[in-house]
Amino acid sequence: MVDWMPLLLFLTVGLILLLGYPVALSLGGGALLFALLGMALGLFDPAFLEAFPNRLYGIMTNETLIAVPLFVFMGVMLERSRIAEDLLDTMAALFGPLRGGLGISVVLVGALLAASTGIVGATVVTMGLLSLPAMLRRNYDPPLAAGTICAAGTLGQVIPPSIVLVLLGDILSSSYQEAQLKMGIFSPDTVSVGDLFVGALLPGLLLVTLYVGYLVAVAWLRPDAAPAIPHAERTIDGEAMWRRVMRVMAPPLVLMVAVLGSIMGGLATPTEAASVGAVGALLLAAIQRRLTLAALRDVVRRTTIVSSMVFFIFVGAAIFSLVFRGLDGDRLVTDFLTSLPGGTWVAMAVVMATLFLLGFILDFIEITFVVVPIVGPVLLAMGVDPVWLGIMIAINLQTSFLTPPFGFSLFYFRGVAPATMTTGQIYRGALPFIVIQLLVLLLLAVAPGLATWLPDAIY
Structure with missing residues (x-):
């Protein structure tokens, strides 16, 4: 019974979540029920819950987590300033003469929005509303159009400043310190959000490159699936086109350089860079004359809602973590992973497969707050590089977000797709990008240097 209690806790919380109850209340409430059951059976020491006030105070005073509302504010403000619409119109005009050019535009704008907002749902919905009608109107293959938009939207999971990487950076930092203590190492070294931001750049660019390469290949092999924009529909060309490209591209690029460049150059912490991004988004909206009191009120309201949800889940996850550890769940996980034949590689594969499956039913926030603190210290104590682990988790969750039948990106897109586009077409369109x-x-996995080389070279 003792060994089954942590597993029953995990399964019970998962069942409560599937019934549709709020995540934070499911985590905290389910954990407290098992704490009471454990105390009744003499299996849980209530002293574990005495650590909760310190955990809560740690959340409130964590400077890294201040970056979350700031990056959310930046993303929502840029969305309200209609930067996606301007970028898509301009990139479509630039690449439109090429076969597959509109799809390439969607991928590149998705990457720019990911680097500007870091919010997957907003990117998928925005791109679906803006680009899908244009792609279908120009006779793009519906599955190809759907897959391109869904895949481009998930880039916000990986390309910094990703909210996923901010949360992972904080959790992995604590897990790294815990792993060092288990190994008897007392070192101030840790993993930062900046490390993950820098480490994600090369994998993110590689994803964008492969997406574009796939679209070029489809356009070459199946010209009817991704036709070029007819010459009669091109309203701008030549020098006027490049002036428009510079005018539209310059503001978001300057903002990206200000945020990521200040982190990579050691001029600012991720939290300080997030404040630069928030102010920059405000200035960008003001320059474009789209900063109104009503818009600002809506942005602040939406930022408050998202940030409150994140921190409320963090509180529930803290209770869950304490009870899970009090029921000796961390020991069970450690014994299981360390006893697997094949050592670190097999343990890593099992964790990645588990996270992939959990990504079907849980959002990245729940996985980051609940699962990563459990498996992270074990893997890090086995010698796994924390930056590599963080990027692997981020891309893993990105893939599960795109995988039928439960991928969140597909759900977002289904909500804005026309009724004439079937769910089967959306699923078929996503499959090639899942393979990528x-x-x-x-x-x-075979070349960890893709994630670790750049942070090692810079820091």
């Missing part, structure tokens, strides 16, 4: 993401995940 799995290929990148495999490349990262």
Whole structure:
């Protein structure tokens, strides 16, 4: 019974979540029920719950987590300033003369939005509303159009400043310190959000390159699936086109350089860079004359809702973590992973497979707050590089977000797709991009330097 209690806790919380109850209340409430059951059976020491006030205070005073509302504010403000619409119109005009050019535009704009907002749902919905009608109107293959938009939207999981990487950086930092203590190492070294931001750049660019390469190949092999924009529909060309490209591209690129460049150059912490991004988004909206009191009120409201949800889940996850450890769940996980034949590689494969499956039913926030603190210290104590682990988890979750039948990106897209586009078409369109993401995940597994080389070279 003792060994089954942590597993029953995990399964019970998962069942409560599937019934549709709020995540934070499911985590905290389910954990407290098992704490009471454990105390009644003499299996749980209530002293574990005495650590909760310190955990809560740690959340409140964690400077890294301040970056979450700031990056959310930046992303929502850029969305309200209609930067996606301007970028898509301009990139479509630039690449439109090429076969597959509109699809390439969607991928590149998705990457720019990912680097500007870091919010997957907003990117998928925005790109679906803006680009899908244009792609279908120009006779793009519906599955190809759907897959391109869904895949481009998930880039916000990996390309910094990703909210996923901010949360993973904080969790992995704690897990790394815990792993060092288990190994008897007392070192101030840790993993930062900046390390993950820098480490994600090369894998993110590789994903974008492979997406574009796939679209070029489809356009070459099946010209009817991704036709060029007819010459009669091109309203701008030549020098006027490049002036428009510079005018539209310059503001988001300057903002990206200000945020990521300040981190990579050691001029600012991720939290300080997030504040630069928030102010920059405000200035960008003001320059474009789209900063109104109503818009600002809506952005602040939406930022508050998202940030409150994140931190409320963090509180529930803290209770869950304490009870799970109090029921000796961390020991069970450690014994299981360390006893697997094949050592670190097999343990890593099992964890990646588990996270992939959990990505079907849980959002990245729940997985980051609940699962990563459990498996992270074990893997890090086995010698896994924390930056490599963080990027692997991020791309893994990105892949599960795109995988039928439960991928969240597909759900977002289904909500804005026309009724004439079937769910089967959306699923078929996503499959080639899933293969690309799995290929990148495999490349990262055999060549960890893709994630670790740049942070090591800079820091």
